[in-house]
Amino acid sequence: LPDLPKIPSEANISDISNESEHYYITKDQGPTPSRMFTEKDIFHLVNLKLDQWQRRWMGTIEASKGTKKCVVLTTFTDKVLQRKDIHWDEFVKRTLDLPSARYLVNIEGIGIIKAKLHLIQEHYACETLNLWIGNVFRQEQLKDTVYLSEVMSLIAGILEGLNLIHSYGFLHPGLSSKKILLVDKGLCKIYDFCLSKDAPNMTSFKKSKMPPSLNHFPPETLHRNEYSRPSDVWSAAGVIWEILAGTLPFSYAQDGTTFENQIDAPPESQIILYEQLKNKLLYQCWHLVCPRRPTIRELRESYQVIFESLRDDTYEIPRIDLYTSMATGTQDGKEETEVYTDTYAAVS
Incomplete structure (x- = not known):
């Protein structure tokens, strides 16, 4: 895994969304060829969760053969990250060490969006x-x-x-x-x-x-x-x-x-x-x-x-x-x- 760029601070995301507990699941597929995604690689579909701690939303990324894959992106608010209540960047990077397993959601990669690391996981309705x-x-x-x-x-x-x-x-x-x-x-x-x-x-x-x-x-x-x-x-x-x-x-x-x-x-x-x-x-x-x-x-x-x-x-x-x-x-x-x-x- 290459070294990740330093992430600067930025204002809180202001999007508003409804909360949902039913937002992602994985299929038995391997990860995408590149596990690093930038804002231009991800198309925003809908916000799923917005509270004082977390931000979670659904989008699409490029999959094999020009198709789109539906994913869920998760991050924490600026307030949480600035106080270092959660070691989010370390967590996101360490999830990439997990082996592919039937009983865990699949990790697609890391997204750098609005100056923050996002954990990207595949979405599946169930x-x-x-x-x-x-x-x-x-x-x-x-x-x-x-x-x-x-x-x-x-x-x-x-x-x-x-x-x-x-x-x-x-x-x-x-x-x-x-x-x-x-x-x-x-x-x-x-x-x-x-x-x-x-x-x-x-x-x-x-x-x-x-x-x-x-x-x-x-x-x-x-x-x-x-x-x-x-x-x-x-x-x-x-x-x-x-x-x-x-x-x-x-x-x-x-x-x-x-x-x-x-x-x-x-x-x-x-x-x-x-x-x-x-x-x-x-x-x-x-x-x-x-x-x-x-x-x-x-x-x-x-x-x-x-x-x-x-x-x-x-x-x-x-x-x-x-x-x-x-x-x-x-x-x-x-x-x-x-x-x-x-x-x-x-x-x-």
Whole structure:
């Protein structure tokens, strides 16, 4: 990757737009030949998000053979960048180190527009995991059959995606089923993560936009604004529970100010539709204090054991593809080196 030019400061973008949570997804294609785009390379279509922190809009870039590709561009406001609340330029550059993965949105490249770095990702119209869960559990009779293998693939994909971003030094404060895109049956992609060192500031931003709830944030985040890998584990467990039970794990009445308030975490008896996928380790994500929670890798491996016990010709079984992590070191006292493994591929 060539050195990027120095980005001067400029006045805030004054465009006005409506907010939207359903704005991008990727296809299984490689990146464009050049990953650097200037303002003349991008055609503005519509603003998607405009608030005190972020700017996000949809546009098109030149694709192969003279065709146009629809993309989403994201940046932060001048105020945030000038205060250095978010290390945005570093984040954008480091996303280019991520390998192509089924469970993350594809990074098209970097745009330099109005004197700012923009992250460019491919756009695709689809529903979120949250909408899919609602549709599945609202049906009195399952007209469109949801196979167990499809649910297994969703769980595996979420854990694979989080395992990958953790190994590259990213975290995902605010993770929920609304922040996971469903591109096909059993295939989901995550987005909107950040650098680990930016997680506390990103958490403050997310908390200003969401109701204070254990469904959205773990206790250490709600009450001390702390965020680490175990915090992602708490949120991932909530999303998996929602897939299996069709409801959020904690009622708002259960949201409390102390660890003791968590002892009434949802019982296994609520999981009726996919009883084969009950997992004791899932409950430890809520019942153990932050440093003692399972890691994403441990949770993934526990589900791998369950999936293998259920496999037959119609289910997903493991295939190991290794990606060596760009990040090393110890975090939360558990791991020194991460290796990303893309495990669940369909096998006939």
